Amino acid sequence: MRAASIKDVATHAGVAVGTVSNVLNYPDRVAEKTRQRVLNSINELGFIRNDVARQLRAGHSRTIGLIVLDIGNPFFTSISRAAEDAASESGNAVVLGNSGHDANRERHYIDLFEEQRVQGVLISPVSDITERLSALTARGTKVVLVDSPSSEGDFSSVSVDDVHGGYTATKHLLDIGRRKIAFVAGPQHFHQVSDRLAGARNAVAEFPDATLEILQGNDLTVLAGREVGDTLVMRQQGELPDGLFCANDLLALGMIQSLTMLHTLRIPEDVALVGYDDIDFAASAVVPLTSISQPTAMIGRTAIELLAEQLDNPDAKPRSVVFKPELVVRASTTEAQSHQR
Missing domain, CATH: 3.40.50.2300 (Response regulator)
Incomplete structure (x- = not known):
């Protein structure tokens, strides 16, 4: 069945095509009685305006x-x-x-x-x-x-301000006594990642006894975080960081899965962990995640x-x-x- 056209509506309502157009686009230009008659015809015929044509004209x-x-x-x-x-x-x-x-x-x-x-x-x-x-x-x-x-x-x-966010996350780890900090990074060509790392470096620079290591992930996903965690736990006990700052929450959730569910490290007793983004899953993780919240x-x-x-x-x-x-x-x-x- 052919869709009703604007001309069909005009014929049904007994008005000009221009009047129907005004009802659709400039209803204040049409008398109330006429406007209602056109709207009734639109409803009866099931007319749907051709918005593509309108877009092309506009x-x-x-x-x-x-x-x-x-x-x-x-x-x-x-x-x-x-x-x-x-x-x-x-x-x-x-x-x-x-x-x-x-x-x-x-x-x-x-x-x-x-x-x-x-x-x-x-x-x-x-x-x-x-x-x-x-x-x-x-x-x-x-x-x-x-x-x-x-x-x-x-x-x-x-x-x-991701530099400020990176600084805030790392400063929190330092303020609770952590000194061997590791930044779990995604691809650093993303400015969000590089800015958060810059903030972490700024915070560590304020503590002479603190160090910062970069743990490079190949993506910004839960799987990438889990892969970094699996590599990390292969180290000797004294070589482990005691504070982890992850470039986003997905990486952090992957780290939690690896460290606590697949291995035996305790969070936060063995390693404290901070994420970034404060996604909904952060609060409901196996270990509720400290995170940097973005609006x-x-x-x-x-x-x-x-x-x-x-x-x-x-x-x-x-x-x-x-x-x-x-x-x-x-x-x-x-x-x-x-x-x-």
Whole structure:
């Protein structure tokens, strides 16, 4: 059965096609009695507006593209949910793309969203793609960086001070008496990882008797954390770190699984452990995880607000918002208060 067209609605209601168009787009221009007659015809015929055609005429859609690094990480899931909620308040929708840390997939989503004439693109970049994003904005698609600062100030951005977060996490371990600190890293080409490591180094530098070792993971996942833990426990007792700071909570959860479930190390008695992101699973881990909390809801909502600013005033200068992360202390470090060296 053929779908009803706008012309069918006009014929059924006994009005001009332009009147139906006004009811759909500018209802205040149509008399109440006529508007109701058109709406009744729309309901009776089951008419669904062709939003694609409307988007082509307007030059943009009511959708916003969001590209995240890893939708399997609850940190990005939470940001996506908040962005979606904020967008829906103004009648817009968020379309999600997961780059999976893959630059080729990232480029594919950018191209796809531009072809779909989205209002704007929110993106957590895999790497430096300033040139590609500049070309995108030059053609009229606004860009907001998410969980990533704009190094040159070319784009609006919302991020977290990860250097401060790394410092706070490591300082907590040092304050409870830990001195042999190890940073469990993911790929360091991600600025989030390198910034957190920089903060850890700053904290260790304040304690002359403290050392910092880097334990390199091949990813930012639970499995990668478990693999690092399995390697760590092969060491002699005196060679083990007494404080671990993981680049994210997924790595930390993998470490907990390896150290306590597959092996016999105790957390926090033998080694104190701090994660990063404070995902929902952190509080419910086998050993509740001390973590650095990031305001994911505010990050997602602020990204939408920054995009709205750019859309409302295309000549406005890009604006950057940087949040401060906070330490949330749980059992993975609290029992270590008496462990002094």
